[in-house]
Every structure is written in C-alpha cells, then in structure tokens.
Amino acid sequence: MIRLHHVPLARSFRVLWLMEEMGLDYEVAYYSIRDGSMRTPEFRALSPAGRVPVLEHEGAAWFESGAIVQLLCETYPQAGLAPAPGTGERARFLEMLNYSETVGCLLENLNMNLVFLRPPARPSVPVVKLLHARLRASLAAIEARMEGDYLLPSGFSAADIMFAYGFELARHYVDLDAYPRLAAYWERLRARSAYQRAKARDGEQDMYAQDFYPVPEEE
Numbered sequence: 392m393i394r395l396h397h398v399p400l401a402r403s404f405r406v407l408w409l410m411e412e413m414g415l416d417y418e419v420a421y422y423s424i425r426d427g428s429m430r431t432p433e434f435r436a437l438s439p440a441g442r443v444p445v446l447e448h449e450g451a452a453w454f455e456s457g458a459i460v461q462l463l464c465e466t467y468p469q470a471g472l473a474p475a476p477g478t479g480e481r482a483r484f485l486e487m488l489n490y491s492e493t494v495g496c497l498l499e500n501l502n503m504n505l506v507f508l509r510p511p512a513r514p515s516v517p518v519v520k521l522l523h524a525r526l527r528a529s530l531a532a533i534e535a536r537m538e539g540d541y542l543l544p545s546g547f548s549a550a551d552i553m554f555a556y557g558f559e560l561a562r563h564y565v566d567l568d569a570y571p572r573l574a575a576y577w578e579r580l581r582a583r584s585a586y587q588r589a590k591a592r593d594g595e596q597d598m599y600a601q602d603f604y605p606v607p608e609e610e
C-alpha cells in the first residue's frame with residue numbers, strides 16, 4: 392500500500408509527479424493548510440512538524456520531499472530516475488535535489504509574507520524585497536548553467552521534478568520569461584504525460600487568490 396498525504400500545489404506535488412513517472416499505484420489523502428486538517432494527532436503522528444508530504448509506503452511513513460524522492464528512486468531503481476551512487480552525475484543530482492529546497496524556502500517565505508499573513512499583520516517590505524532578489528538570483532544561477540534539455544546531461548531525472556515544482560509557485564512572484572532557458576525547460580516538463588496525470592490528481596489549490604503578487608510599495 393502506498394498513500395501520499397498531500398496538499399494541492401504543495402511540495403507533496405513532487406512526490407505525486409514522481410510516482411506518476413514511475414507508474415506506481417497509490418492513494419492520495421488530501422489536506423488544506425488553511426482548514427486545520429493538518430493539526431490532528433493522527434497526522435502529527437505521521438509528520439512531526441505537521442507538514443506535507445508524508446508518504447506511507449508498505450508499513451513505513453516518510454516525511455521531507457527530498458528524502459521521499461531519493462528513497463523512491465532507491466526503492467524503484469528500474470525507473471531510471473536517479474544516477475546510482477559512484478556514477479559521474481550523482482553529485483550534480485544530489486546538488487539539485489537539495490538546491491530545490493534553497494528555492495523552496497524562499498518561496499515559502501514569500502508565501503508567508505504575501506499570501507498567508509492575515510490583517511492586521513502586514514508583510515515586511517524590506518524582507519519581501521530581499522526574498523525577491525534572492526529568488527531571482529537563485530533562478531538566474533541555474534539559467535546560466537542550463538545547457539541541455541534537463542538538469543542532468545544524460546536526460547530527465549527526479550532532480551527535474553524536485554527543482555521544477557518551484558516554477559508552479561515562482562510564477563506568482565517573478566516573470567519566468569526573464570529566464571528563457573528555464574521557461575523553455577518548464578514548458579518541456581509540463582508537456583510530459585506523467586506531469587499531466589499528476590496535475591489531474593493534484594486537487595484544487597486554495598493558496599493563491601492572485602496570479603501575480605508584486606513587491607508591495609514602501610509606506
């Protein structure tokens with residue numbers, strides 16, 4: 392039995408997409424960040440910090456999206472979505488798997504300031520400006536390194552899933568067309584049938600009320 396604990400458009404989408412690429416059979420348990428469904432003792436028993444994703448996999452429960460992606464790649468090596476330890480592309484693979492959370496944390500902090508804060512709390516304009524600048528720099532760094540169609544020269548891998556999920560959120564804060572290689576890469580990934588099947592099971596997001604969140608004006 393495989394069950395993914397998932398919030399639409401959250402980092403758990405990485406695991407959903409990976410499982411579609413791998414052709415696994417799985418169930419999805421849906422939650423919302425807004426409705427308290429992640430605060431139950433049952434969910435906390437699976438995820439100590441009350442976060443998604445959690446993957447229940449044949450009697451075990453795993454949390455942290457990067458760890459789950461790596462564990463699935465090791466459990467199902469026949470899917471060919473991760474270079475094996477000791478091979479030439481392994482270092483780049485692990486770098487990108489973890490760099491995805493450098494970008495993920497910037498996006499989470501932008502979400503916190505611009506999407507989740509409720510009045511009378513107000514976002515800090517200097518902090519939002521700093522987060523924007525750091526997000527743009529993090530994307531530009533990969534834009535400059537991107538040579539082929541995917542992050543690894545040998546082709547599509549689970550590192551693409553980990554990293555490219557961030558575009559789903561980043562497009563609410565930056566113009567992705569400013570990064571032509573990344574924009575073309577994102578188009579290429581969204582054309583994958585496994586991505587489209589994962590989107591069909593993602594569910595309705597209740598995070599973003601606007602398509603784009605500009606940097607707020609100084610008072």
Ligand SMILES: N[C@@H](CCC(=O)N[C@@H](CS)C(=O)NCC(=O)O)C(=O)O
Binds near residue numbers: 403442492
């Ligand atoms: N580094 C963790 C982050 C997990 C995380 O923060 N998930 C968010 C959704 S993207 C969450 O569950 N947030 C719930 C909350 O903050 O209450 C991972 O990659 O799994």
